[in-house]
Amino acid sequence: MSRRSVQAERRQQIMEALHKCLLEKPFDQTSIKDIAATAQINYGALHYYFESKEDILLNYIEYLIERYKSFFEEWIQSNSSSMQDPKDFLRASIDFVHHKITLNQDLSKIFIEIWEIAIYNSKVKEKLQKAYTEWIETVNLAILKVTANKTTAARLSVGLAAFWEGISLFSIILDEKTIEAGALLKDFQEQFLKFL
Amino acid sequence: MSRRSVQAERRQQIMEALHKCLLEKPFDQTSIKDIAATAQINYGALHYYFESKEDILLNYIEYLIERYKSFFEEWIQSNSSSMQDPKDFLRASIDFVHHKITLNQDLSKIFIEIWEIAIYNSKVKEKLQKAYTEWIETVNLAILKVTANKTTAARLSVGLAAFWEGISLFSIILDEKTIEAGALLKDFQEQFLKFL
Amino acid sequence: MSRRSVQAERRQQIMEALHKCLLEKPFDQTSIKDIAATAQINYGALHYYFESKEDILLNYIEYLIERYKSFFEEWIQSNSSSMQDPKDFLRASIDFVHHKITLNQDLSKIFIEIWEIAIYNSKVKEKLQKAYTEWIETVNLAILKVTANKTTAARLSVGLAAFWEGISLFSIILDEKTIEAGALLKDFQEQFLKFL
Amino acid sequence: MSRRSVQAERRQQIMEALHKCLLEKPFDQTSIKDIAATAQINYGALHYYFESKEDILLNYIEYLIERYKSFFEEWIQSNSSSMQDPKDFLRASIDFVHHKITLNQDLSKIFIEIWEIAIYNSKVKEKLQKAYTEWIETVNLAILKVTANKTTAARLSVGLAAFWEGISLFSIILDEKTIEAGALLKDFQEQFLKFL
DNA sequence: CATGAATGAGTTTTCATTCAT
């Protein structure tokens, strides 16, 4: 394997290690040694692949966002041709988001962690801003395939994203009985599609 | 001043100091000395008034929740008599929530901080669960004054709370231009009231 | 009650509180608040009755030694007249020492604590020196009632005291099976009496 | 020097530093910084080589016991062949114990420190139990070479060890004039050998 | 006399980072 790819491989390992660590402990309480041990890499070497602990985090956030972006795009690619009715396709897309993103508890946990860091760290904040802005725009474009009203689409896309975000939060901390997240999402989805 | 109230006064001071600190730094990066300095209290004394740093946090969360609960209840008390139409009253209540809670940026920041801690700390998680369950129930009762459909009310209350939570998150990090939070909330509010 | 006796009463309470505390924790790990709480006295008041934590300890050591000295002397007083044969009386005295002192586990623990402090604290060391010197002299006088040989008596008294001290140590830490302290003491006692 | 031996070297240094420190101050009053300074090692590094302060102590106790065990065994090795009469050999062995162990004041001090810690710390207690049980067994085996009576040997070995322990205590705190430890030990030794 | 609030030095421990090998 070339140097380049050894480097890339190691960085990938470290990203995945941080991902695992964040499921256990907040970033602040995760030590460089924890990450190294999880990645099965010498802890001194982390500073060879990344400048600092913050640098690891910043790269991780990009990695995570990229991962889910391409995950969603791949799904779009492989499903867009199979459905004729744009409304059906929108419904299927929303279903995908619900199950793979909104109700993905690990992901939700990690996103809260990132939101929290973003509040006090402007570099992280920027990355999060960019990601959510793009995400809302993606939703917007999807809606525009079903309605011609730009104002409505813009507003709905923000509202929908916000609603998903809130459900994602609730589904981690509240009892499933209290929120019945799945059914609730389904209900709102139908109302929303009717509305268009 | 009596001993009893010195005690209470100091604890109050400490709560407010932590509040200020959390607007600047995450809890983990806020040292006991930071809190003490902000409260203008000797740092050793913090362990006189509270058992540990975690104890301060737990008390703070209760204090914060209690503060906003009574804030909301007071508003209800002083406005419930002035409005005849329950729908008007619901609209006014929602307006109050939007402006004083959902779009209160300081509060939103601190709540994200608490959410994050809750993920890894079960005591904090319990407190948050209780607070949100009560909050959703409050919203539910308000809705039940306007509709007789219990299932709808239950689901709407969770959905509304989640939507507010999401908007609250977005309003801290995203550009006001992107989300136009105020107008968005207003729009959804009207749709929502029409729906009932 | 007069002031004098209130003062004396409180000091007595504190001595007994320290005694209880030392059965739980070493002196260094016993805080002034622990002692005060055990004595059911305000912790600030301890400095009214004693100058410092060390002062409490010094007084306690004297109190403890005095207590066991008079305990032993009272026994001597009430039993000396009932026995004619000095050898029988010596045997009975040794029995008393074995059961009430050497094999008194609480006392042994506290004495190890005091020995340890004495090594590094000259004031405590002095008190311990005095107490053991007197103790050895008491044993010496008892032996002299049975033998006329002064050199033998002097040497035996030190040896006997040392042996008791060692058994006292062993009986706290080693299994009763390993040392069979009671039987061992009895055995040696008989050898010792035969020897005289 | 290899990494492996740097590790071992440092641990050794730390053990010796604690040994020196314990001659000055009790363990509780010896700070991690004191030990580090004595070992001429950075204080943060102590936690690199040992888990905690208690871990250092536990390792030290093992190190100390091991040191004296092998010290004694080496002496046995090099002297066992030169003496024909087992009684002479026993006498010589006891002489060795008297001078190198019982009357070794530094060692006695440190052992009192360890005894004291053992009372309140079960891990230390275990180590001490094991060490003394082995020690008594060693003495027992030595006596069995001179007498066939197992019960006597067992009892004598405990008694002898206890006596030495007591003399060791006394020799630290009492005046040499009062106890004449050397002569006393010699006397008892002869009585003891006669007895066998 | 009694109370308990306040002080701040001191403790153990953690950890990102550096750097010699």
Added chain:
DNA sequence: GATGAATGAAAACTCATTCAT
């Protein structure tokens, strides 16, 4: 490139003692 030894700042927490009320 890889390793792990070393550094020292900073954290939470404890506590004897003082002193105003």
